[in-house]
Amino acid sequence: MFSLLSKEELVLLNKDRFEVTFHPGETIIKQGTSANHFVSLTSGMAKLFLEGLDRKNLILEIVKPWKLFGGPGIFTDLRYHYSVTAISETSACFIAIDNVKKLIKSNPAFTESLLIHCSLNNSRNFERLLSLTHKQMPGRLADVLLYLSKDVYRSMAFNLSITRQEIGDLSNMTKESATRIMKDFENEGIISIDGKIIEILKLDTLKEISLRG
């Protein structure tokens, strides 16, 4: 996205930029506070989630380096609409939105790239809405495992950096249910589980379960 900018424009963005490191569990941005920065990780991993009632959260995304976030509030009510907290040791880079807004006035290609970014987020939310509301637990868990494998860890076998509770928060179920369905998948030979290490053995079956709901 930033490749669309000239040298002068990049200098402008860099002017008020700063970087902060976070320990696991620390809050990078907090839902409801005023949104003054775009944020992007330079290292580590974080969870982006909606805070619901009774401390129940809905994780929308596992954020990795270079993904830009800050959310829909930046162009509307100037509030963050979700929280982001570090999962591992993480460095995050903060870009002042005032400077971004200056670029919007002058660089249509850059604004268009923001619009595309926003549209893609919107599409993903549609998929999530369908997954979370219309599928039952095995389908939702399959979606989460496919997401982790494809987008987060980019491998058929991965060492989970998130807890069962967080698997549950991703798939809208309790940690107990997440454990149970994972166990079922293991018993059916679809995945193998060794503590935090998950391997997908039957990708097609998992995709099938995801589709069927």
Add this chain to the structure above:
Amino acid sequence: MFSLLSKEELVLLNKDRFEVTFHPGETIIKQGTSANHFVSLTSGMAKLFLEGLDRKNLILEIVKPWKLFGGPGIFTDLRYHYSVTAISETSACFIAIDNVKKLIKSNPAFTESLLIHCSLNNSRNFERLLSLTHKQMPGRLADVLLYLSKDVYRSMAFNLSITRQEIGDLSNMTKESATRIMKDFENEGIISIDGKIIEILKLDTLKEISLRG
């Protein structure tokens, strides 16, 4: 949004514009087909919904005149990501996106307004995600009744133009459950029901139920 445009720009948009009328139940745009137009109603009412598995739909919005839709696909994969069908006798105006894209290149203020529009949709989807995944039926139905009263009919009493099934599709429950919870609300004196006519009697209680989940 279009007030940001010059006379010449409006002429450009109008060039390939056309208007079509739809009868109740007819499809205005169909999920998955190629997205060549922004659409806006000039009269009537329509439902905008995601098509799920087994003909189960999730209604995202009741669309009224002048609301612009066409969705996130227009700037990404050029597909519509939802369907829209007429609820009542409806006229819809189709604007060619090629012309919109020309304006994006030249008019940053217009592009910014599209970005704001997209951001607002995104925010609403966050609320929906929380409502639909974290609340139980009374909370979800309260959300829908408040939505209908505040945004769609703009009155405490309204003559429903949608069916119980559609109430269910809005709140992610079956038509039977929708009926039952509405009945409960009526018995508790929160609303009154007379066939298709609904009146909200205790707005605060309804808001309370929405908040509690």
Add this chain to the structure above:
DNA sequence: CGCGAGCTTGACGTTGTTCAACTAGAGTGG
């Protein structure tokens, strides 16, 4: 007058949560 779509109601089954007990490993202090 009869037909069909939408609405209502109840009984029943399924899905998913809650609660409680138990286990295993990771740090902590004596």
Add this chain to the structure above:
DNA sequence: CCACTCTAGTTGAACAACGTCAAGCTCGCG
């Protein structure tokens, strides 16, 4: 080096929430 504690994970039984199915109802419309 050993108890002690804390957190994450697992498991089972009881329970609540919600969907399904079937039957009967109403009402507009031909």
